Amino acid sequence: MSPRLLFAALTLCHSAMALAWDFADPLSTGTTRRAEASACDSARIQRPLALQDVVDLALCHNPQTHGLWANSRAQAAQLGVNLSNYLPTLSASANATRNQSQSGIAPTTTNHGQSVGLTASYLLLDFGGRAANLENAQQLLIAANATRDASLQSLWLSTAQAYFSLRSARASVAATRTAEAAAQESLTAAQARYLSGSATPADRMQAQTALSQATLNRITAEGNAATAAGTLANLMGFDADQPLNLAEDADLSPDPQVEQAIGQLIAEARRQRPDLVAAEAQIKAAEAQVEAARASGRPSVNLNATTSRNANSGTPDTRGNSIGVSLNIPLFTGMRTTYQTRAAEAQVESRIADRDRLANQIALDVWKAYQSLLTGSQALRMADDLVASAEQSERMTLGRYKAGLGNLLDVLTAQSTLASARQQRITARYNFLASRFALAQAIGELDLTQTTLIH
Template sequence: MLAMRSPLFKSRLLSGWVQAALLASPSVQALDLLQTWEQARAYDPQMQVVAATRSSVQAYEAQAQALWRPVLMGSATVGAMSADTRTTGAQFAVGGQPSMPGSFATSASAATSTRWSLQAKQPLYNPERQAQQAQLNSAAGVAELRADLAQQQFMLLTAQRYFNLLLAERQQHVLKNQYLAVSRSLTEAQDRFALGDVPVTDTHEASARAAGLQAQLLAADNDVQMARRVLIDSTRLSADVLQPKPLKAQVTVSALPSLEQVLTQVQQANTGVLLKKVQSDVARQELKKHAQNGGVTLDLVASAGRDRLSGDGDFGASSNKQSQQMVGLSLNVPLYTGGWRSAKLQEAAGAASQAQAEVDMALQQSQQQARTVWLALQTGPARLSAMQAAWNASTARLDATRLGRQVGDRTTLELLQAQNDAAQAELSWLRAQTEVLMARLQLDALTGNLSVQSLETLNTQLLP
């Protein structure tokens, strides 16, 4: 019992050490992606569902092994019983004398009846049971694959939650800086308007932009609180500990295999496709259960039993004992089932065709997703470089517009627009960075390679 629980116990113990270290060390204020995953894996209810799904694998395997083991059944009864037996036309022979016709009768009222029996049966030939065993083994594979698929999806979800919080905090920071800049522009416009240097429309434009940014800041604050709350519920960490590490200035992804290799890996190792294939195997085994020879069985059987009846009757005290033992073979052949077997066979054939079509559809969808993600990763570095260049250009334009506004060559509206463009360019660049990193995880999931090592690789893209 302890050995079965040790992996989960070790996982919780390790996560407890991680949490204790984070809480005890005041210098540790940021949590990386791998630590977040370890905490979520130990405490999130979704992983408990995964563990419960995985625990059913052994049950299915045990059922499959038990199908061909001998079955021993015992029964015993005791009760009050009355019996009356009359036989005529019987023949009796005593001591080698010629048999003579006669009759006899027995009677018992309010008698005590006891009965016990033992029956043993060992299946020798049973096509339906063979198919059932194959289905149970496949069911174990289905449970394992479902657990793997759920764990992969939860790993992706945890990473997405982590980046959502990181991006929400960064968006909040950018909007705060933009709001401060717009507030300074508003103060400057009001002062210059008081001096008669600018029209009143400048103050109206700056005031409207400040009010709009204030509304965006409130929405950004809500996004941060919700993103942090989701991770707190999943990891059970406190808010002061749950601070994501920022990304490096330059995000890079590992070298990509060729598209042909990716599509081959999807076909061979994609968890969703493998799950559909195993489910298709279960449907094909259902066909064998209802085939023409599926109901034929041959069993080795053995039985032993004893019946006893004792009491008083019409002829005085009576007692009857009967014992029987048997060892042999039992052959069962269904001759007519009223059309039930043929109808079940037709149903199983339709289910098998549907299961195979679902395999083809899952493979097609997975390969399409892999192609989309691969192309996004292929163009990811160039896209990030272009977006960073756009951010740098918008920052330079903001500096030039700010200088032009000071000397009177640019209007307040142009300055406000330049500030907005620079902030949006920075946020777009940051969002693109997280999208590239998530795309790399998605490609690992589609090719069946998503693991803790994938998160460790992404951790290298975070600041220490």
């Protein structure tokens, strides 16, 4: 084989591997890599974090993502292995010998020999075997990429939920501090009335008890907030004690547009969920494996070429060149091909069953997420009204008590109701936000645009 032909073969092999890598990551351009490097900058943790910042850092630094990308690259390399079957193989050999011989009293004779050879082989025809193996590798790569995307979406959702949990926990801290301040005001009013002779010691003790309970609630809320912060930092790939400064929260109201027909949402999920895409690719890969198993028992035709040069001391150099076509016909393989085909066909049936089970599970996931969204939307609408009426009731009863009318029990009841209403509004707000992301993930639409839902 000439050097020019060898260079052409190596170039083609390199192009095939490049195609495999592009198949694994088609968006891996210079501009994209620079943008990813900026998004993954660890220094962002020092700035106020919006939801998009949190998700970016989690996708960049969580160890799970590193393993997912490694699996995709490994499968891309397997695609390159199967692409190489369409290229010729080239091997070189070299030998050097030194022989000594002696007969009777004749002097010792020494012979030196050298030989070099170059052998090329190319598979001309195998009745679909390498094509089936290539299809299998391509479908497995599609499945690996889709599985990676599904796992990244799951990590995305977990990070968003942890982000909302931290916001909810910190909002609860603020609410308990407000309740603690209200309880302190009630105690001050009770003490003033006690000193003026218009209240009993029992009023003062009840107010002190209410203040102690409010203080305990505030301490508990602060502990929950610290736990939520550590959980979010861990998902982002940082130590649990990493300080987190969240950006200012935005106002939120229910969006009627998200309340779509459930049948349409299920259909969309079955069309674009990455894990279902992976299941479909696994079926196609298994079908290709059936064809590959069948092809293993069929004939194959190879083109072979050899060139060699031999040099031995005392004789002229010899050169040899050969080219030929070889035919290999498997006559009996001990039923191996039959059993391999049966095993591959059973694997197809198993993959189809897995796909159908997943399709049913997706429908249930969408249904649950949709119902959670509807519940959260309705709860959020009512939470503001509940807080407004509880605030009015608390102001009125406290004002009456300070004026010498009413009793302390009504004040403490109103304050407890207000604190509960505020907590319910906080829970409703962040449950609604989390349910929007959960529905997006159930449908398979969780991407960067979803972070604009709260800004």
